[in-house]
Amino acid sequence: MSNLKSLILSLAIAGLLLPRASSAREVVFLLHGLGSVPLSMWYLEDHLEEAGYTVRNLGYPSTHLPVGEAADLVRREVDRAEAASRVHFVAHSLGSIVVRKMLEHEIPNLGRMVMIAPPNGGSLTAQRLQDLDIFRWIFGPAGQQLAADNREFFQSLPIPPCEFGIIAGGKGDGEGFNLGLPGDDDGTVRVEETLLPGAADFLLLRDTHTLILFDPETSRQAVHFLKEGRFEKPKEEGGRGEGATRRQGD
Secondary structure, eight states, X not given: OHHHHHHHHHHHHHHXXXXXXXXXXXXXXXXXXXXXXXXXXXXXHHHHHHTTOEEEEEOOOTTTSOHHHHHHHHHHHHHTTTTSSEEEEEEETHHHHHHHHHTTSOOTTEEEEEEESOOTTOBHHHHHHTTOHHHHHHHHHHHHHTBTTOHHHHHHSOOOSSOEEEEEEOOSSSSOSOTTSSSSBSSSSBHHHHOOTTOSEEEEESOOTTGGGGOHHHHHHHHXXXXXXXXXXXXXXXXXXXXXXXXXXX
């Protein structure tokens, strides 16, 4: 009898030590942008883990590989998470393009995706800089592929076969942070360049291209979208997200 009690006690303790079911079943892959590193996604990583997700903050040589080869690297990491019931993606800038390229091949357990400042329509900034040797040297083949006039490349990318939401940065005033770019922008990517048909939801935050990753509203909205498939009405007070606007669909 004592042995049976010991066994029951051991099983009970083991059960307490097991990770929460939501964390074990749902994995979120984070992908940084061009010329960046996984550290840039740490703020989002912390908030997603607090929400109960298992997070894989992936690094990839964004300035050394074309988008297709970067997508192959990411796919190998994703395939290792096949045991997860759902696989989600939260990606910044180029990271969103890499994920779209990767989604040319089916992921059976695909969940939802949040794109942050994605150049879905190409980047006018990259187009203007693409012929400069210093730009080619720093940003490599992927930087060339992001040029707005590279229409064939962007038209070849699949629209994600899942619910996806887009968070863009801008001023909401039609002018943006970079007066050298037409229309609203986050200083690097124009708001209209982030748009993609089929989006479940769209959100504009008053943020620049990099600082948007550290806005508490970005993390809050990313978690909400992964759980609900839509963004929540932005808070009216506090943070750089103040004054954010929201547009349903595209």
